[in-house]
Amino acid sequence: MEPVLELKNLNKAFGGLRVTNDVSFTVMPGDITAIIGPNGAGKTTLFNQITGHLVPDAGSVFFRGEDVTGMAPQAIVAKGMGRAFQVTSIFPEETVLENVRMACLARRNEARRPFRNISTFKQATDDAYAILESIGLAQHAQRAAYELAHGDQKLLDIGIALGLQPSLLLLDEPTSGMSPDERQLTRDLIVRLWKEFNLTMVFIEHDMDTVFGIAQIVRVLHLGHLLAEGTPDEIRNNPEVITAYLGEEVQ
Amino acid sequence: MQEKKSYLSEAFLVALLVAFAVVPLLHPSSYQIMLASHILVWGLFAVAFNMLWGVTGMLSFGQALYFGVGAYAVGLMMKHLGQSWFLPGMAAGLVAAIVLAILVGLLIIRVSGVFFTVLTLAFGQLAWQICFRWYHFTGGDDGIQNLIPPGLLGNRFVYYYFTLVVVVVSIWLLLRLSQSPMGVLLRCVRQNPNRVPFLGLSVRYSQLRVYVISSLFSALAGSLAAGVDNSIHTDMLYWTTSGEVILMSVLGGIGQFFGPFIGAGAIIIIQDYVGAKTEYWSLIIGLVMMVMVLLLPRGVVGEAQALKLWLKSVRRSNGG
Numbered sequence: 001m002e003p004v005l006e007l008k009n010l011n012k013a014f015g016g017l018r019v020t021n022d023v024s025f026t027v028m029p030g031d032i033t034a035i036i037g038p039n040g041a042g043k044t045t046l047f048n049q050i051t052g053h054l055v056p057d058a059g060s061v062f063f064r065g066e067d068v069t070g071m072a073p074q075a076i077v078a079k080g081m082g083r084a085f086q087v088t089s090i091f092p093e094e095t096v097l098e099n100v101r102m103a104c105l106a107r108r109n110e111a112r113r114p115f116r117n118i119s120t121f122k123q124a125t126d127d128a129y130a131i132l133e134s135i136g137l138a139q140h141a142q143r144a145a146y147e148l149a150h151g152d153q154k155l156l157d158i159g160i161a162l163g164l165q166p167s168l169l170l171l172d173e174p175t176s177g178m179s180p181d182e183r184q185l186t187r188d189l190i191v192r193l194w195k196e197f198n199l200t201m202v203f204i205e206h207d208m209d210t211v212f213g214i215a216q217i218v219r220v221l222h223l224g225h226l227l228a229e230g231t232p233d234e235i236r237n238n239p240e241v242i243t244a245y246l247g248e249e250v251q
Numbered sequence: 252m253q254e255k256k257s258y259l260s261e262a263f264l265v266a267l268l269v270a271f272a273v274v275p276l277l278h279p280s281s282y283q284i285m286l287a288s289h290i291l292v293w294g295l296f297a298v299a300f301n302m303l304w305g306v307t308g309m310l311s312f313g314q315a316l317y318f319g320v321g322a323y324a325v326g327l328m329m330k331h332l333g334q335s336w337f338l339p340g341m342a343a344g345l346v347a348a349i350v351l352a353i354l355v356g357l358l359i360i361r362v363s364g365v366f367f368t369v370l371t372l373a374f375g376q377l378a379w380q381i382c383f384r385w386y387h388f389t390g391g392d393d394g395i396q397n398l399i400p401p402g403l404l405g406n407r408f409v410y411y412y413f414t415l416v417v418v419v420v421s422i423w424l425l426l427r428l429s430q431s432p433m434g435v436l437l438r439c440v441r442q443n444p445n446r447v448p449f450l451g452l453s454v455r456y457s458q459l460r461v462y463v464i465s466s467l468f469s470a471l472a473g474s475l476a477a478g479v480d481n482s483i484h485t486d487m488l489y490w491t492t493s494g495e496v497i498l499m500s501v502l503g504g505i506g507q508f509f510g511p512f513i514g515a516g517a518i519i520i521i522q523d524y525v526g527a528k529t530e531y532w533s534l535i536i537g538l539v540m541m542v543m544v545l546l547l548p549r550g551v552v553g554e555a556q557a558l559k560l561w562l563k564s565v566r567r568s569n570g571g
């Protein structure tokens with residue numbers, strides 16, 4: 001099987017600070033990978049290099065066998081990489097439906113059509129409603145996105161990424177800012193979406209219940225380099241990881 | 252699931268068409284026709300301008316450039332080649348506007364915010380200077396007079412209906428654009444340009460497209476204006492023309508498709524009625540603008556829309 005994502009010796013420095021230090025790993029189709037690490041470990045910077053927002057100083061990013069290092073974000077996304085954001089990133093004045101439909105239109109290459117009314121694009125509209133059903137926002141379809149509660153806005157952010165039917169979905173702290181109850185719901189939802197859409201996911205997360213609850217593979221970043229990788233159980237019991245990051249939290 | 256599709260905008264456009272179509276029947280004086288023509292031409296100009304600002308969030312302070320290109324394409328061809336070159340002049344103006352908008356657009360959409368605004372102003376003033384100084388070709392400060400459209404179009408009734416049809420069809424095309432996927436994409440570019448690339452779509456390309464489209468219809472409005480006034484002058488390229496279209500949009504409301512059209516009508520009517528009584532009409536416009544911006548920042552149409560929503564929610568909470 002061809003890996004969905006392959007990072008080869010990625011390096012990035014901001015001035016003298018090495019934020020990504022020789023990071024390499026492979027993501028296979030169907031994997032749910034968690035990336036954990038203390039604040040400043042370089043997790044979001046790593047995401048930014050994968051999605052083309054930042055160009056690595058050295059090393060390369062392969063997406064579905066193709067070298068996408070240094071490509072513009074829109075080019076990489078158009079190849080099937082979806083991303084949801086740590087700080088919710090939606091289109092606040094548009095309706096919930098419109099937010100997701102825009103992504104569905106983009107995937108079908110219809111997002112730049114200048115003449116036909118948007119509601120007559122039946123396929124994209126049906127796709128969008130299907131996603132809204134899956135993420136539980138269908139009843140809010142006609143409301144403006146800014147009216148949604150914070151947790152629902154985070155789900156909408158994921159919904160937009162799903163609209164692209166991504167071969168790889170990157171989630172940056174999907175449960176940040178949520179209450180414990182919302183977290184549990186979001187965890188269940190992510191697992192359900194993973195099955196429903198045959199997703200391959202990489203997510204950054206600080207909430208250990210989420211990490212150990214849904215990830216199959218956990219990778220630990222520390223000061224820019226990959227400290228450890230393995231199954232949740234291996235990571236939980238890895239002495240290095242406990243010293244560097246987990247500390248008392250898991251014991 | 253089926254969406255409710257509203258035909259309110261289409262109905263408004265039809266009402267507009269009918270209202271303007273009966274003007275010459277009720278007031279056959281050339282004065283009233285002139286006033287209505289100005290509202291139509293500036294209304295189109297303002298709606299085209301607002302595709303950039305209100306919809307996409309690109310505040311251009313230089314759309315006079317394209318208004319002037321449209322007008323001068325007609326004027327120069329008629330001056331140098333003859334009266335019959337009116338319609339070819341209009342076509343040439345549209346082509347010139349497209350080419351110019353692509354070239355200028357590629358340079359200026361690299362920057363955003365106030366830098367974009369300043370660059371549009373600079374290009375507009377550059378064109379004005381060239382036109383102003385190149386006396387033997389453009390007529391400089393004298394402008395170009397006696398631009399009577401040829402044949403049937405020379406009749407002021409015929410020309411009025413010609414203007415009406417061109418303006419209504421253009422606004423209809425822009426309305427379709429605003430309701431299309433591209434129109435929603437442009438609104439997305441304004442609301443959250445950082446997310447758009449993560450839909451696999453380019454922000455710059457969308458901005459360039461709307462810049463060209465807006466400029467094209469601005470030029471069309473300018474070329475129609477040449478036939479309305481039978482003359483053109485360098486003021487059409489001056490920054491005050493760009494400023495006026497901004498005022499019109501603010502007054503009518505930049506968040507609503509027809510806002511700028513209403514704003515154009517309001518400003519032209521104020522200018523006309525107040526201007527007939529006092530030479531200080533610009534003071535009145537200034538006061539009106541101040542009140543609008545301070546008290547009713549969503550513009551006439553925007554505030555009306557908000558009032559409607561508010562009444563609806565009051566009724567719902569009373570009834571519920």
